[in-house]
Amino acid sequence: MAADHHGPAKGIGRWLFTTNHKDIGTMYLWFSFTMFIVGGLFALVIRTELFQPGLQFVKPEFFNQMTTMHGLVMVFGAIMPAWVGLANWMIPLMIGAPDMALPRMNNWSFWILPFAFAMLVATLFSEAGAPNFGWTFYAPLSTAYAPSSVTFFIFGVHLMGMSSIMGAINVIATIINMRAPGMTYMKMPMFVWTWLITAFLLIAVMPVLAGVVTMMLFDIHFGTSFFSAAGGGDPVLFQHVFWFFGHPEVYIMILPAFGVISEVLPTFARKPLFGYTSMVYATASIAFLSFIVWAHHMFTVGMPIAGELFFMYATMLIAVPTGVKVFNWVTTMFRGSLSFETPMLFAIAFIVLFTIGGFSGIMLAMAPLDFQYHDTYFVVAHFHYVLVQGALFSIYCGVYYWLPKWTGHMYDETLSKAHFWLTFIGVNLAFFPMHFVGLAGMPRRIPDYALQFADFNMLSSIGAYVTGFSQLIFLYVVIRCIRGGRPATDRVWEASHGLEWSVPSPAPYHTFAIPPQVR
Amino acid sequence: MRAPDPNRPTVLWTCAAAVAMFGFGFALVPLYDVLCDVMGIGRDTITAPVDRSGGEIDAARTVRVQFVATNDGTMPWEFRPERFELRVHPGASNGTRFHVRNPAPRTMTAQAIPSVSPAEAAPYFHKTECFCFGQQTLGSGESLDMPLQFIVDAALPEKISTITLSYTLFDVTARVAAR
Numbered sequence: 197m198a199a200d201h202h203g204p205a206k207g208i209g210r211w212l213f214t215t216n217h218k219d220i221g222t223m224y225l226w227f228s229f230t231m232f233i234v235g236g237l238f239a240l241v242i243r244t245e246l247f248q249p250g251l252q253f254v255k256p257e258f259f260n261q262m263t264t265m266h267g268l269v270m271v272f273g274a275i276m277p278a279w280v281g282l283a284n285w286m287i288p289l290m291i292g293a294p295d296m297a298l299p300r301m302n303n304w305s306f307w308i309l310p311f312a313f314a315m316l317v318a319t320l321f322s323e324a325g326a327p328n329f330g331w332t333f334y335a336p337l338s339t340a341y342a343p344s345s346v347t348f349f350i351f352g353v354h355l356m357g358m359s360s361i362m363g364a365i366n367v368i369a370t371i372i373n374m375r376a377p378g379m380t381y382m383k384m385p386m387f388v389w390t391w392l393i394t395a396f397l398l399i400a401v402m403p404v405l406a407g408v409v410t411m412m413l414f415d416i417h418f419g420t421s422f423f424s425a426a427g428g429g430d431p432v433l434f435q436h437v438f439w440f441f442g443h444p445e446v447y448i449m450i451l452p453a454f455g456v457i458s459e460v461l462p463t464f465a466r467k468p469l470f471g472y473t474s475m476v477y478a479t480a481s482i483a484f485l486s487f488i489v490w491a492h493h494m495f496t497v498g499m500p501i502a503g504e505l506f507f508m509y510a511t512m513l514i515a516v517p518t519g520v521k522v523f524n525w526v527t528t529m530f531r532g533s534l535s536f537e538t539p540m541l542f543a544i545a546f547i548v549l550f551t552i553g554g555f556s557g558i559m560l561a562m563a564p565l566d567f568q569y570h571d572t573y574f575v576v577a578h579f580h581y582v583l584v585q586g587a588l589f590s591i592y593c594g595v596y597y598w599l600p601k602w603t604g605h606m607y608d609e610t611l612s613k614a615h616f617w618l619t620f621i622g623v624n625l626a627f628f629p630m631h632f633v634g635l636a637g638m639p640r641r642i643p644d645y646a647l648q649f650a651d652f653n654m655l656s657s658i659g660a661y662v663t664g665f666s667q668l669i670f671l672y673v674v675i676r677c678i679r680g681g682r683p684a685t686d687r688v689w690e691a692s693h694g695l696e697w698s699v700p701s702p703a704p705y706h707t708f709a710i711p712p713q714v715r
Numbered sequence: 716m717r718a719p720d721p722n723r724p725t726v727l728w729t730c731a732a733a734v735a736m737f738g739f740g741f742a743l744v745p746l747y748d749v750l751c752d753v754m755g756i757g758r759d760t761i762t763a764p765v766d767r768s769g770g771e772i773d774a775a776r777t778v779r780v781q782f783v784a785t786n787d788g789t790m791p792w793e794f795r796p797e798r799f800e801l802r803v804h805p806g807a808s809n810g811t812r813f814h815v816r817n818p819a820p821r822t823m824t825a826q827a828i829p830s831v832s833p834a835e836a837a838p839y840f841h842k843t844e845c846f847c848f849g850q851q852t853l854g855s856g857e858s859l860d861m862p863l864q865f866i867v868d869a870a871l872p873e874k875i876s877t878i879t880l881s882y883t884l885f886d887v888t889a890r891v892a893a894r
Contacts, residue, residue: 297722340788365729373721403733407740419893422744425828426787426885433747437740500834 203705212307215299216705217284220306222602224281225595227309229671231273234317236664238266243626243660245643246653259643260328261320267331268349271449272356273313275583278591279452280305280363283391286598287367289696289703290385292376292712297369305362312355319345330641332442335423335434339415346416350409357402364398367391376695378714382476385694386469387594389476390455393483397444397451400487405441408434432497439490447486449583451479453550453590454521457543459694460597461525464540465532466691471524478517478524485514495566504563511561515554522551537689538612542593545620546586553581556631571641574634580627592619592670599674600688604702605681611673618666625659770869772806778867783881784813790886791819792853797860806869813846813882816858824852826887832879839868840878850887 204210204219214220241262245253254262284302288295296302319326324343327333338346371392375384384392411434414420421427423434454475462469469475491499491507499507525547534540556578560569569575592615600606629652634640638649645653684701695714699707780803782796797812817823827847831837842848846861853859867878 298726361733365726365733368729369722369725372725399729399733400736403735403737404740404743407737407743411741411744419890425883426826426887427890430747433744436747437743440740440743498832498834 213303215295215303217288217296217299217302218602218703218705220296220302221281221284221286223306224277224284227306228274228278228281231269231277231313233667235266235269235274236667238262238269239660240664242266243657246645247657248654249645249647249650251644254643256643257325257328260330260641261326263641264327264330264333265317265320268316268327269313270583271331271445272353273309275449275587275591276356276360277309279391279394279449280360282387282452282456282591282594282598283363283367285602286594286696287370287388287391288374289601289699289707290388290694291371291374291379292695292708292714293370293374294706294708294711296366297374298366301362302366305359305366308355308359308362312352312359315348315355316352319348322348332438333412334438335412335415335431339412339423342416347413350413353409354406357406360398360402364395364402367395368399371395376708376711376714382473383714385455386458386472386475387452387455390451390453390458390479393479394448394451397448397483397486401441401444401448404437405445408437408441411437432494435494435497436491439493440487442493443490444483444486446579446582447482449587450550451483453546453587454479456590456594456597457525457546460539460543460593461528462693463597463689463691464535464537464543465529466534467528467532468693469524470527470530471520474520475524478520481517482514485510485517489514492561492563492566495563496570508561508563512558515558518554522547522554535690537596538607538609538616539593539597541613541616541620542589542596545616546589546593549581549585549589549624553578553586556581569634571639572634573630573638573640576640577627577630577634580623580630584623584627589619592616595674597689598696599677600684601696601699601701601703603678603681604684605677606684606688607673607677607681611669611676615666615669615673618669619663622659622661622663622666626656626663627659629653629655629659770806772804773869774804776805777802778805778871778875779877780809780865780867781877781879782811782813783879785881785883787883787885790825790884792817792823792825792884793858794882794884803867805867805871808843808864808866810844810862810864812860812862814858814860815851815853815884817853817855820855822852822854823886823888824850824891826850826885827882828885830881830883832881833875836871836875836878839871839875840880841866841868847882850891852891 204216205213211219211223241254242259245251245259284296287293317326322345324345327338327343327346327349329338329342329346333349371384371388411420411422415422415424415429421429423429423431425431458469458475489507489511491503492511495504495507529544556574560566560575560578596607596612633645633649633652636649638645686699686701687697688701689697695708695712696703698712780801782799782801784794784796786792786794793814793816795814797814801809801811803809813827815825829842829845829847831840842863842865844862844864846863851859851861
């Protein structure tokens with residue numbers, strides 16, 4: 197067979213031309229971490245300016261560029277590529293496939309990304325400055341009043357959208373066509389299930405994002421009036437189209453997290469996952485509901501009362517399948533033989549903190565209350581709880597869980613626990629006070645604020661620094677784990693389950709050349 | 716002989732779905748207007764006079780109609796309603812004027828875009844003559860009184876006692892020149 201005839205190629209060519217899912221997964225993860233550091237530096241500029249009231253370090257115009265770039269880089273550059281990286285590494289291993297279904301396209305979908313983000317980040321050095329209209333780029337701020345760098349932003353979004361769609365097609369083709377014999381859909385690991393559903397969301401909404409930025413491009417350069425009232429268009433239309441993409445997008449970032457947690461908890465609770473079938477249906481329900489709730493982001497645009505009520509109740513409905521998941525996780529741990537290795541710490545922290553983010557989400561879902569919360573720091577607190585303590589924590593959870601399988605070495609348990617605790621303290625210190633200043637009326641996206649918010653903002657900034665610098669521990673732990681350490685067994689964890697633990701550690705360059713038989 | 720590649724149909728339908736969703740994004744533009752009309756969410760973008768009577772004149776009922784005139788962005792024109800409020804009977808035809816003056820040292824063209832609040836009242840607010848149906852071109856220093864004729868429909872829901880008609884004036888000089 198051709199499968200085991202060679203290892204990786206030598207030199208840079210290995211990475212440029214590789215079609216190996218493990219290489220591509222690794223590149224995605226390193227790219228994502230790089231973007232995470234870049235986006236984190238933007239966040240630290242924001243928090244430095246907000247350390248005290250008044251304008252100290254940056255001009256308001258530059259502050260706006262920082263909030264915009266922080267959001268764009270973290271959403272599209274850090275969280276999403278991290279999930280694609282984990283999908284590349286783990287899906288073939290978990291379903292017993294030799295590689296992804298479309299390896300050449302896989303290479304392409306990765307290598308588009310560095311160019312997309314180079315184009316986006318390069319605008320910081322242009323005369324016009326980077327995009328400054330917020331990551332939600334509402335028209336007409338992003339059309340009639342945009343800096344000229346908006347065109348770079350639009351092409352950047354087009355490129356990352358293409359990359360995501362190709363990645364999603366690849367995941368769907370892999371899962372549908374390349375499962376090992378005997379692995380029926382209802383035997384697939386939860387991470388594979390959640391990624392399959394995520395891939396459908398990506399295919400459904402990334403083209404809509406491409407459409408909305410294309411409309412912006414036409415309004416800016418070709419005299420159309422999609423979003424210009426003067427020519428018969430409507431700026432509110434932008435918000436509808438954007439959030440039709442934007443709401444499923446938040447589930448694109450969190451559904452794979454549900455999958456990772458559902459893999460990790462049973463291992464460290466030494467019990468099978470409670471309610472597998474209900475987990476699958478809950479995930480699918482959340483994905484479906486995500487398409488009919490988008491206008492809860494825009495309760496204040498002047499919707500009729502019937503619209504407000506519909507979107508309010510539909511949004512609250514999402515709490516039901518999400519609750520099913522949380523209760524299933526808690527029940528999985530109930531009376532289990534728990535041990536608290538780093539992945540488990542991240543998983544438990546995820547459940548607690550993500551649920552807090554879910555509760556603040558329910559508060560925001562109430563249309564009459566949303567008029568008070570809209571565009572305040574309460575919203576910022578909410579989405580950081582679900583995206584940092586939610587998505588990011590579960591990415592760390594997954595990385596620590598599978599790192600010994602990737603490198604063949606155990607990571608340093610002491611240092612990784614230090615990373616966990618410092619991050620845990622840092623993010624809560626950074627984001628919990630934001631609830632209070634938001635409820636008290638501090639608006640988001642401003643470089644200065646009223647004096648009564650000073651103490652909480654200082655705490656947030658200190659938390660942001662603690663979080664930011666703790667991530668260097670993670671970098672050190674990973675590099676040390678790649679270079680050496682206690683050898684990992686094939687199973688790695690005492691109660692690990694699934695096909696990925698049946699291959700040696702480190703996972704050989706080619707695995708499952710002969711498909712395993714699943715009972 | 717090789718078995719047919721199972722990935723081929725998968726790739727075809729996923730690509731087709733992506734292309735269809737790109738199209739759907741654009742279809743949202745006309746769909747948005749249609750849905751607003753169907754659900755009676757009155758976006759007041761009617762660009763032609765309504766040829767409809769407002770029903771029997773209801774002299775027993777009085778509705779306040781307030782007028783707001785706003786300039787968009789850098790539009791330099793003076794723009795204000797002749798009267799800020801009218802008290803009208805549903806079903807009756809009413810008239811007022813808006814005053815504009817172009818203080819800029821060049822000829823400019825303007826387009827007024829109306830909006831009715833509360834949105835629920837928009838389907839009951841019939842403009843029979845409006846300067847917003849066309850554009851206005853004024854030379855430097857020229858001024859103009861622009862007419863508005865409207866009927867508040869007698870079927871206006873009882874709970875609505877005040878209607879606000881707001882105009883935003885846009886500078887469309889460049890847009891007209893490009894045409």
